[in-house]
Amino acid sequence: MTTSDxxxxxxxxxxxxxxxxxxxxGAIEPRWQARWAELRMYDTDxxxxxxxxxxxxxxYPYPSxxxxxxxxxxxxPTDAIARYRRMHGDNVFFPIGFDxxxxxxxxxxxxxxINPREWTMANLEKMRGQxxxxxxxxxxxxxVVTCEPEFYVWNQWLFLQFLQxxxxxxxxxxxxxxxNDGTLARxxxxxxxxxxxxxxxxxxxxxxxxxxxxxxxxxDELLDFTGIDWPEPIRRxxxxxxxxxxxxxxxxxxxPSAHHAGGQELRVFTTRPDTxxxxxxxxxxxxxxxxxxxxxxxxxxxxxxxxxxxxxxTEVDRLSTDREKTGVPIGADAxxxxxxxxxxxxxxxxxxxxxxxxxxxxxxxxxxxxxxFATKYGLPIVRVIMPRDGDPDEVLTEAFVHKAADEAPADxxxxxxxxxxxxxxxxxxxxxxxxxxxSGPWDGKPxxxxxxxIVEALEARGKGRNAVTYRLRDWLVSxxxxxxxxxxxxxxxxxGPVPVPESDLPVLLPDEVDYRxxxxxxxxxxxxxxxxxxxxxxxxxxxxTDTLDTFIDSSWYWFRYLSPHKADxxxxxxxVRMWSPVDQYTGGAEHAVMHLLYSRFFTKxxxxxxxxxxSEPFRKLFNQGQILGADGERMSKxxxxxxxxxxxxxxxxxxxxxxxLMFMGPWDQGGPWSxxxxxxxxKFLNRxxxxxxxxxxxxxxxxxxxxxxxxERPVRDALRAAAHRTLRDVTEDYExxxxxxxxxxxxxxxxxxxxxxxxxxxxxxxWDEAVSLLLLMLAPAAPHITxxxxxxxxxxxxxxxxxxxxxxxxxxxxxxxVEQTREIPIQVNGKLRDKVTVPTxxxxxxxxxxxxxxxxxxxxxxxxxxxxxIHAGGGRLVNIVLRR
RNA sequence: GCCGAGGUGGCGGAACCGGCAGACGCGGCGGUCUUAAACACCGCUGGGGGCGACCCCGUUCGGGUUCAAAUCCCGACCUCGGCACCA
Numbered sequence: 020m021t022t023s024d025x026x027x028x029x030x031x032x033x034x035x036x037x038x039x040x041x042x043x044x045g046a047i048e049p050r051w052q053a054r055w056a057e058l059r060m061y062d063t064d065x066x067x068x069x070x071x072x073x074x075x076x077x078x079y080p081y082p083s084x085x086x087x088x089x090x091x092x093x094x095x096p097t098d099a100i101a102r103y104r105r106m107h108g109d110n111v112f113f114p115i116g117f118d119x120x121x122x123x124x125x126x127x128x129x130x131x132x133i134n135p136r137e138w139t140m141a142n143l144e145k146m147r148g149q150x151x152x153x154x155x156x157x158x159x160x161x162x163v164v165t166c167e168p169e170f171y172v173w174n175q176w177l178f179l180q181f182l183q184x185x186x187x188x189x190x191x192x193x194x195x196x197x198x199n200d201g202t203l204a205r206x207x208x209x210x211x212x213x214x215x216x217x218x219x220x221x222x223x224x225x226x227x228x229x230x231x232x233x234x235x236x237x238x239d240e241l242l243d244f245t246g247i248d249w250p251e252p253i254r255r256x257x258x259x260x261x262x263x264x265x266x267x268x269x270x271x272x273x274x275p276s277a278h279h280a281g282g283q284e285l286r287v288f289t290t291r292p293d294t295x296x297x298x299x300x301x302x303x304x305x306x307x308x309x310x311x312x313x314x315x316x317x318x319x320x321x322x323x324x325x326x327x328x329x330x331x332x333t334e335v336d337r338l339s340t341d342r343e344k345t346g347v348p349i350g351a352d353a354x355x356x357x358x359x360x361x362x363x364x365x366x367x368x369x370x371x372x373x374x375x376x377x378x379x380x381x382x383x384x385x386x387x388x389x390x391x392f393a394t395k396y397g398l399p400i401v402r403v404i405m406p407r408d409g410d411p412d413e414v415l416t417e418a419f420v421h422k423a424a425d426e427a428p429a430d431x432x433x434x435x436x437x438x439x440x441x442x443x444x445x446x447x448x449x450x451x452x453x454x455x456x457x458s459g460p461w462d463g464k465p466x467x468x469x470x471x472x473i474v475e476a477l478e479a480r481g482k483g484r485n486a487v488t489y490r491l492r493d494w495l496v497s498x499x500x501x502x503x504x505x506x507x508x509x510x511x512x513x514x515g516p517v518p519v520p521e522s523d524l525p526v527l528l529p530d531e532v533d534y535r536x537x538x539x540x541x542x543x544x545x546x547x548x549x550x551x552x553x554x555x556x557x558x559x560x561x562x563x564t565d566t567l568d569t570f571i572d573s574s575w576y577w578f579r580y581l582s583p584h585k586a587d588x589x590x591x592x593x594x595v596r597m598w599s600p601v602d603q604y605t606g607g608a609e610h611a612v613m614h615l616l617y618s619r620f621f622t623k624x625x626x627x628x629x630x631x632x633x634s635e636p637f638r639k640l641f642n643q644g645q646i647l648g649a650d651g652e653r654m655s656k657x658x659x660x661x662x663x664x665x666x667x668x669x670x671x672x673x674x675x676x677x678x679x680l681m682f683m684g685p686w687d688q689g690g691p692w693s694x695x696x697x698x699x700x701x702k703f704l705n706r707x708x709x710x711x712x713x714x715x716x717x718x719x720x721x722x723x724x725x726x727x728x729x730x731e732r733p734v735r736d737a738l739r740a741a742a743h744r745t746l747r748d749v750t751e752d753y754e755x756x757x758x759x760x761x762x763x764x765x766x767x768x769x770x771x772x773x774x775x776x777x778x779x780x781x782x783x784x785x786w787d788e789a790v791s792l793l794l795l796m797l798a799p800a801a802p803h804i805t806x807x808x809x810x811x812x813x814x815x816x817x818x819x820x821x822x823x824x825x826x827x828x829x830x831x832x833x834x835x836x837v838e839q840t841r842e843i844p845i846q847v848n849g850k851l852r853d854k855v856t857v858p859t860x861x862x863x864x865x866x867x868x869x870x871x872x873x874x875x876x877x878x879x880x881x882x883x884x885x886x887x888x889i890h891a892g893g894g895r896l897v898n899i900v901l902r903r
Numbered sequence: 904g905c906c907g908a909g910g911u912g913g914c915g916g917a918a919c920c921g922g923c924a925g926a927c928g929c930g931g932c933g934g935u936c937u938u939a940a941a942c943a944c945c946g947c948u949g950g951g952g953g954c955g956a957c958c959c960c961g962u963u964c965g966g967g968u969u970c971a972a973a974u975c976c977c978g979a980c981c982u983c984g985g986c987a988c989c990a
Contacts, residue, residue: 041942252907256985259906264989289990302990344988374989381990388988490989611985645984682928684916688909696915696929703928705943717944751919760917763927770927844923849971851923875957889922889970896922900970 042708044672048803052151060822061156063112065581065594073109074598075101076577076637078606078614079116079163082142083123086149087654088662088680088692089646095677096643096686096758097605098155102799103753105156106828112598113156114580116163117143120171120569122200122217125502129534135502136530139166149665154673154802156824161580165572166502170579172525173589174571175507179518180628186233187496189516193306193373194495196225201499201540204568205492206260206613224330229497230506230565234620238263238489240634241619247600249640250687256611262490266290267474269380269483271301274352274361278315285309285353285364288375288488291385292477293470295357296458297403298380299393301364302346305329306372313364315350322349322366329368344369344392355380356482357473358459367392375488383418390418403458404466411456494617496568501532501541503566511553511560520554526562540564573614574621577601578631588630595631604637607645615640641756644689646680651691662692674801675701681758681800703766704804707797710772711790711808714781726779734775735785736839741771742789743835749796750831762800768793798823845870846898847879863890870897 055061077097080090101113124135143164150157163170181187195203197215207216215222234241238261244254266289275281285301303310305326314322325347346367353364369388370379383393384402393400404419405411455461461469477483497506505526507519519526529548532541542548542564553560575589581598582591600622606614615637622636647653648660655661667676678700684690709716726734745768752761772789780786791812798805802824809823838859843866845853853875857866867888870876880901889898 252985255907259986262986262989266990287990291990342988369988369990371989379990386990388990391988488989608984682915688916690915693915693929699928702943709943755919757919759915760927763917766927842923846922846971849922849969854923887970891922891971892920896971898922898970 040712042705042804044674044704044803045669047807048152048154048673051803051806052154055156055822056151056159059160060824061113061158062160063110063114063158065112065598067110068597070108070110072598072602073101073104073111074577074601074603075104075111075113076580076601076604077113077115078604078610079118079573079576080146080150081118081121081123082139082146084142084145086146086664088664088667089654090150091153091664091676092646092680092689093605093607093643094150094155095153096681096756096800097603098153098157098802099677099681099753099758099799100603100605100756101156102802102824103828105824106795106799106826108827111156112161112580113158114161114163114577115150115155115157115159116161116576116580116583117146117165118569118573118576119143119164119166120503120566120572122500122502125500128502128532132534134530134532136166139502152665152668152673153677156802158580161583163576163579163583165569165576166528168525168527169584169586170572170576171504171528173579174504174567175519175524175526176521177571177575177589177625178507178567179521179524181232181624182518184624184628186236186624187230188233188493189228189230191226191228193224194227194229195222196227197222202227202229202495202497204495204570204613206616227497229495230508232494232496232620232624234494234617235489235491237620237623238491240623241491241616247635247638247640249637250608250642253608253611253615253640253642257616260491260612260616264288264290264488264490266486266488267292267477267483268376268486269295269477270356270481271353271380272356273313273364274354276315276351279313279351281354283309283313285378286376287378287380288486289380291382291470292473292483293455293466294382294385294403295355295380295473296455296461297382297384297401298355298360298362299383299399299401300362300381301353302367302370302379302381302389302392303349303364304370304372304377305366305368307366307377310349310366313349313351318348318350321347325366344388344395346392346396356477356480363398365392365396373492374490384415385419387418387420390415401457403456404453405456407452407454409456494568494620496571497565498568499540499564500566501528503569504528504571505542506563506565506567508563509551509553509560510563511556511558513558514553514555514560516563517553517555517560523554528566542566570614570617571621574617575625577636578625590625590630592630592632595633599631599633600635601637603639603641605641605643608642609645641687643686646689647691649692654692660692662694667694667697671697671701672704672803674804675704678704678762678801682762684759686756686758700762703762703769704801706769706773707793708804708808710769710776711794712811714776714786714790717777726783731783734780735783736835738772738775738780738783738785738789739832739835740838741768742785742792743831746792746796746829746831747836750828753799758800765793765797792829794823795826795829798826841894843870843894844896845873845876846896847876848901849898850879852876852879859894861894863894866890866894866897870899 075097077094080086098113101111105111119139124139127133127138128135165171178187195205195208197203197218197220199218199220200215203215203222208214208222209216213222214220242258242261242263269287269289269292271285271287273279273281273283273285287301310322310326344367346365346369349364349366351364352361354360355362369392370377381389381392383389383398383400385404390400392398400415402411402415402419453466455464455466455469458469461472474483474485505528507524507526509517509519511517529545533544534541549562549564551560551562552558578590578595578599581594585591618636622631623634625631626634645653648658650658650660652658652660664676675697679697682700745764749761749764752758752764768789772793775781775786794805794808805823810820813820840856841859842854842856844851845855853873855869855873857869876899880899883901886900886902889900891898
């Protein structure tokens with residue numbers, strides 16, 4: 020391949036010299052992109068068993084219309100990882116695809132009357148081109164597009180398997196409902212004021228029959244991150260989201276009264292069974308199923324009014340923590356199973372229907388919320404735990420909250436509460452100093468003993484047991500939307516919901532849509548889609564019109580990359596076995612409790628269905644930061660602060676944009692977008708170009724002297740030292756994705772080489788080696804310019820072309836990096852006074868003498884007495900300490 | 904309120920283990936080249952003082968440990984992200 024034709028922009032200067040060819044990314048980049056595609060250089064032979072496999076994955080984009088700079092920010096450094104691994108000889112798989120189902124397509128359809136499929140496909144085609152303009156080494160032959168039947172049929176198939184395995188079920192329950200977007204998963208409701216994650220509208224509650232996936236089955240396993248290397252904040256967020264609390268379920272019974280026979284069981288969950296004697300009332304959530312039944316006739320009006328008021332109350336009001344507690348008595352009592360005490364029952368909205376059993380035993384002495392409620396309504400407060408030397412009659416002014424588990428080692432805590440009985444034995448002495456009071460036989464005993472002892476006592480009588488509760492809910496997967504995977508279910512008037520037989524899959528999503536300008540699911544009006552016969556009885560039935568949450572697609576798409584067109588199953592189990600888990604995943608932290616948790620759930624569920632062998636999807640995860648708009652706000656079309664990468668690419672080239680994004684700062688940090696500074700990396704690339712194409716150029720630095728016989732050796736050593744030290748340090752930076760310092764070091768090397776430009780040094784083999792190393796080190800980050808310069812080097816030597824991207828990553832030479840001399844800072848009393856340059860092997864005594872002999876050092880010491888001299892860090896620094 | 908990340912020049916950031924604070928780049932100032940501008944190239948650029956060799960101050964703030972602290976400890980303050988009556 021000839022390389023020196025199209026980029027030439029030679030100009031003859033007035034003095035007759037020919038100006039060297041300038042770096043012209045606009046000419047180079049598309050040419051190499053086409054060449055790589057033509058050679059299918061990045062398609063992966065998945066069967067290749069001869070090399071180590073490395074699966075690099077970046078979160079697939081939603082085809083929203085156009086790439087923005089944020090896509091570049093995550094994808095181009097990920098490409099550098101892929102290219103770097105390839106240079107280590109790995110068989111790298113770096114696929115790409117599109118998360119093609121989702122709301123924006125429908126919103127566009129409603130607004131502009133465009134068919135969602137056409138809209139999506141047009142965007143997708145445009146974005147394919149943009150993705151290619153990155154010069155990323157994607158394995159395009161493995162592309163997955165989730166709105167294609169060959170993909171979503173397996174969503175349906177998996178749904179049926181889940182159904183059969185009891186991992187999917189249908190239930191009527193209050194769901195989060197967005198007026199624009201319909202049903203939302205709990206994770207898709209954001210903020211205290213509960214807004215839709217997509218459109219920002221206020222989310223309401225609605226009672227609907229919906230499909231769920233049983234994520235809670237895996238709650239405990241999802242808490243276990245063994246074997247995966249994920250950022251601590253993500254693990255924390257998931258752990259908190261799952262919210263495991265260990266405690267006890269205790270059975271209260273209603274007391275007989277004028278209107279009620281009593282004996283009705285009321286179960287509560289508590290993390291503090293040790294406080295059972297201090298329970299002075301009970302609270303039911305307004306949604307609690309027994310509220311109606313237990314309410315006394317004379318309390319009915321009040322209770323109903325309260326329950327209705329709760330329903331009407333906005334979620335903002337209900338959930339704000341600092342709101343005053345409210346509630347009403349229902350006119351019934353309960354019996355405390357431990358001591359037979361009769362305590363009143365209230366309904367109050369500070370108890371949530373959706374957590375635990377929807378009912379609590381209230382222990383005002385030891386719970387802040389219960390304390391506030393009891394104080395407000397004048398209910399008794401009975402202290403049951405106090406310090407060993409405390410006064411049992413002391414009046415509490417606030418709840419005495421002391422979680423025994425706080426005394427246990429932090430590692431053993433789950434959510435700050437007692438993990439299990441075994442933990443009690445780990446309680447420290449401080450915990451043992453908290454003793455029971457007002458608790459019958461337990462008085463005087465340490466609270467941490469009562470914790471388990473009381474549960475045991477209850478258990479013996481069938482009134483309680485150890486129990487674990489999670490904040491995690493099952494995953495609501497139904498969406499009242501058109502543009503998604505149809506749920507493969509048929510509703511029959513006689514047989515109820517009936518799964519579509521596997522042989523009838525896929526249930527194709529009809530392409531013709533009639534929106535009539537409303538947001539209502541058009542499937543509800545599609546008679547051909549709707550009317551079917553029941554697979555069981557053959558009678559007329561209706562198809563389910565809800566579609567699956569698009570997060571289902573992203574919960575297993577990376578498995579599908581390994582066999583995107585496989586027609587007889589969702590995954591190729593053998594390929595998955597070879598390639599799983601993904602070695603390196605990159606994407607945004609905003610998916611912490613959604614995609615990244617769902618993916619773990621799916622992997623475990625698919626494992627239990629025998630489809631995959633691994634339990635975790637992604638071995639290593641890196642969360643890059645987010646690029647904000649110049650205004651510091653999230654980039655969005657509506658704010659008008661979106662940066663279009665195409666403009667930058669047109670002006671500076673893809674390599675410069677890639678480098679600039681990497682150079683901005685630490686990758687996990689992100690930050691507001693500002694194009695100031697992109698000129699700096701462009702200048703760097705220009706210099707690299709000048710160094711490689713025109714070493715004799717004159718517009719160079721003047722730091723280096725001409726090479727003569729006298730100084731040839733030091734120049735050679737200096738060139739080698741610069742190149743090999745850079746290689747040593749840059750390799751480390753690549754390994755830990757520290758792009759900004761990696762590029763800074765390459766800039767330093769190029770600055771060094773630039774200073775030698777135009778001198779005889781460029782005739783030395785060490786110069787050639789340094790230039791070669793510079794290109795190799797830069798290749799993963801700036802693939803086009805390095806490929807071009809590499810090709811020219813080969814051409815100049817008459818060697819056949821071979822891509823720089825298949826070269827081996829070089830090893831640095833230990834001998835080259837050894838320092839002959841070293842500059843040692845000399846401190847007096849910790850203040851820098853001078854520096855001395857000494858041979859590296861110098862003894863401490865000699866160094867000390869040299870240091871003392873320096874004028875500045877002597878002046879700083881004056882006539883004070885030297886107390887001692889510190890030689891720090893293996894001769895890195897000398898500190899002379901004076902006697903005071 | 905709870906959990907997490909962070910606070911270093913005019914700006915983005917570097918300093919990984921306590922050991923020369925400010926690498927690298929942007930911006931700014933001065934200069935070379937040019938009719939001019941752009942490009943390119945060279946020099947200076949944390950603050951203050953001094954003619955000067957140099958000196959003092961300086962990593963959000965206040966304490967502490969240490970020969971030595973941006974780095975470790977204690978206590979504040981501020982910014983960002985997540986969760987939010989979870990019994």
